[in-house]
Amino acid sequence: MVIPLLREYDDATEEGPPPAPTATGGARIDIENVSHWFDVPGGNKLQALDGIDLHMAPGEFVALLGPSGCGKSTLLRLVAGLEPATTGRLAQDGRPIARPDPSRIVVFQDPTLYPWRRVRANVALGLQARGVLRAQAGRVDDALARVGLADFADAFPHQLSGGMAQRVALARALVNDPRLLILDEPLGKLDSLTRLQMQSELLGLWQRSGFSALLVTHDVEEALFLAQRVVVLSDRPARIVAELPVDLPYPRHRGHPRLAELRHAALRHLGLDASW
Numbered sequence: 001m002v003i004p005l006l007r008e009y010d011d012a013t014e015e016g017p018p019p020a021p022t023a024t025g026g027a028r029i030d031i032e033n034v035s036h037w038f039d040v041p042g043g044n045k046l047q048a049l050d051g052i053d054l055h056m057a058p059g060e061f062v063a064l065l066g067p068s069g070c071g072k073s074t075l076l077r078l079v080a081g082l083e084p085a086t087t088g089r090l091a092q093d094g095r096p097i098a099r100p101d102p103s104r105i106v107v108f109q110d111p112t113l114y115p116w117r118r119v120r121a122n123v124a125l126g127l128q129a130r131g132v133l134r135a136q137a138g139r140v141d142d143a144l145a146r147v148g149l150a151d152f153a154d155a156f157p158h159q160l161s162g163g164m165a166q167r168v169a170l171a172r173a174l175v176n177d178p179r180l181l182i183l184d185e186p187l188g189k190l191d192s193l194t195r196l197q198m199q200s201e202l203l204g205l206w207q208r209s210g211f212s213a214l215l216v217t218h219d220v221e222e223a224l225f226l227a228q229r230v231v232v233l234s235d236r237p238a239r240i241v242a243e244l245p246v247d248l249p250y251p252r253h254r255g256h257p258r259l260a261e262l263r264h265a266a267l268r269h270l271g272l273d274a275s276w
């Protein structure tokens with residue numbers, strides 16, 4: 001998705017390039033009483049979020065689960081600074097979130113790589129947009145190595161598998177050294193085996209890099225395998241209906257009985273029968 005990069009570029013041209021993010025660990029995120037409405041045709045309003053209160057500790061991994069269309073992506077967009085909340089307050093490390101920032105990077109379901117750019121050039125996009133590529137070129141190869149794609153730096157996107165393309169998208173995020181990684185169903189289009197493998201890789205990246213992570217997923221097992229806390233949202237307008245701390249150390253065994261209990265609880269809060 002190129003929107004954040006373009007917005008960063010606009011910011012950079014107006015005020016000079018923002019300082020390079022530093023590896024200072026994960027961001028603290030405070031979402032306080034956030035409600036959001038959209039204008040829809042006919043002069044009506046559609047409420048997507050209703051009084052969301054969510055606080056993330058630095059370096060925490062939080063997953064959001066909720067019915068389709070309830071407002072999950074909307075919440076991620078507000079946290080990313082892509083649009084302002086109608087009411088309420090969002091802050092990163094105590095400072096209001098007012099616009100996109102390279103310290104908060106979104107990874108979407110679709111890796112949206114530029115087909116005419118080699119992998120290395122796709123990963124370099126964020127640095128290039130901020131005018132810091134020459135000074136920080138080493139970060140590109142470092143990010144590719146971190147996702148296991150050092151040998152594919154000169155490949156074109158059509159030469160990659162779906163999992164590899166999503167690894168490039170992750171590298172494109174990591175190159176900015178984000179303090180908050182915002183993950184909107186990043187593994188949603190992958191086949192189930194690749195998805196399991198990528199979950200472990202994502203976990204390793206989070207553990208090694210120390211960023212905070214806010215994940216939206218429809219996959220209850222994925223949320224429970226990855227996150228330290230799973231937040232369950234209601235139907236639209238999204239309200240928080242449950243917060244489930246996942247009190248198990250990493251790496252987690254997917255067959256752990258506690259995960260089965262938590263899965264049951266999450267499905268119950270989602271209004272689903274968990275008897276199967």
Ligand SMILES: Nc1ncnc2c1ncn2[C@@H]1O[C@H](COP(=O)(O)OP(=O)(O)OP(=O)(O)O)[C@@H](O)[C@H]1O
Pocket residue numbers: 038039040046048066067068069070071072073074075236
């Ligand atoms: N720009 C917009 N203008 C008007 N309505 C919008 C806009 N963006 C989202 N919506 C509406 O807000 C609601 C929440 O959308 P959102 O994409 O946040 O849901 P979601 O939980 O992420 O859905 P899914 O799980 O299916 O991806 C939906 O009813 C959607 O149609």
